[in-house]
Amino acid sequence: MNRLTPFVQRILILNVGLFILSAIFIQSFDLNDRLALHSIYSDKFQPYQFVTYMFVHAGFMHIFGNMLGLYFFGPMLEYYLGFKKFLILYFVCGIGAGFFYWGLNAYEVKEVRQDAIEYAQNPDPDSYTIFINKHYKMGYENAEVVKSMDAYIANPTNNELAAKTVEIVQYITAAQSNFSLVGASGAVFGILMAFALLFPNTELMLLFPPIPIKAKYLVGAYALFEIYSLYSNRPDDNVAHFAHITGMVFAFILIRYWTANRNSFY
Numbered sequence: 001m002n003r004l005t006p007f008v009q010r011i012l013i014l015n016v017g018l019f020i021l022s023a024i025f026i027q028s029f030d031l032n033d034r035l036a037l038h039s040i041y042s043d044k045f046q047p048y049q050f051v052t053y054m055f056v057h058a059g060f061m062h063i064f065g066n067m068l069g070l071y072f073f074g075p076m077l078e079y080y081l082g083f084k085k086f087l088i089l090y091f092v093c094g095i096g097a098g099f100f101y102w103g104l105n106a107y108e109v110k111e112v113r114q115d116a117i118e119y120a121q122n123p124d125p126d127s128y129t130i131f132i133n134k135h136y137k138m139g140y141e142n143a144e145v146v147k148s149m150d151a152y153i154a155n156p157t158n159n160e161l162a163a164k165t166v167e168i169v170q171y172i173t174a175a176q177s178n179f180s181l182v183g184a185s186g187a188v189f190g191i192l193m194a195f196a197l198l199f200p201n202t203e204l205m206l207l208f209p210p211i212p213i214k215a216k217y218l219v220g221a222y223a224l225f226e227i228y229s230l231y232s233n234r235p236d237d238n239v240a241h242f243a244h245i246t247g248m249v250f251a252f253i254l255i256r257y258w259t260a261n262r263n264s265f266y
Helices: 006-024 031-034 048-053 060-081 082-119 123-135 141-152 159-177 186-197 214-234 241-260
Strands: 202-203 212-214
Touching: 006 031, 006 048, 006 060, 006 082, 006 141, 031 048, 048 082, 060 082, 060 186, 082 123, 082 159, 082 186, 082 241, 123 141, 123 159, 141 159, 186 214, 186 241, 202 214, 212 214
Parallel strands: none
Antiparallel strands: 202 212
16 A cells, blocks of 8 residues: 555654654643653543553654554555544554553552552561562662662661661652653554454565565564563563553454454444
8 A cells, every 4th residue: 555544644644743842842841741641640640641642752763663654554454444443443452552551550550559658667678678679670770779778788777778768669669650651552563463464464575684574474573572572571671562562462352353243344
């Protein structure tokens, strides 16, 4: 499909337009922060963010990758499904991915917050070490955290050190309670999955290396990579792999349902 279909074009324009606006007004008005999906524990959370987070991005490469995927795979899907089903696919995958990522964060942070309360009530070196190992996702890269652990183990009765560890625990808890999610990745990964299901044997030309590959193999490789990345849980990885996978799952369910109920096409 060479030409852009109407709603793929509108989604592209909206995303690029908001990206440009956010760059222009970043000093006076943080558009990304207003539209990003924030944690339930954040004062910034608003229900409309389940939709708006899909239209703002963290940087040029973030929006470039998402819009490139939409540009290449979206038009053929809109043409085949019709604009109504295409929009349902796009928004269900995007909103669903954001909601489940948000819910997972709420569940995880609830445990962090409870452990932090218990630690503040009864701090000791062993409990501090357990909390850091369990909840500090940046590992031991932070020199202050490493220093506080060593110092508290060496001086377990030092009240000043105990108070310092409580502050660090509260800081870690606050940081995890105030996440924000941006980007159309959940929706775009849904588009990729839908394309692979509907046109599995369509050959696509890779850029690096420049070889042809069938859609089902390319998307399958993406899915495996996302699953691997999710479970490898690298401290320096701030990509929402769970949202990507969830977007693909929603697309799989929708396409299987639609193809099994062909009378529902409109």
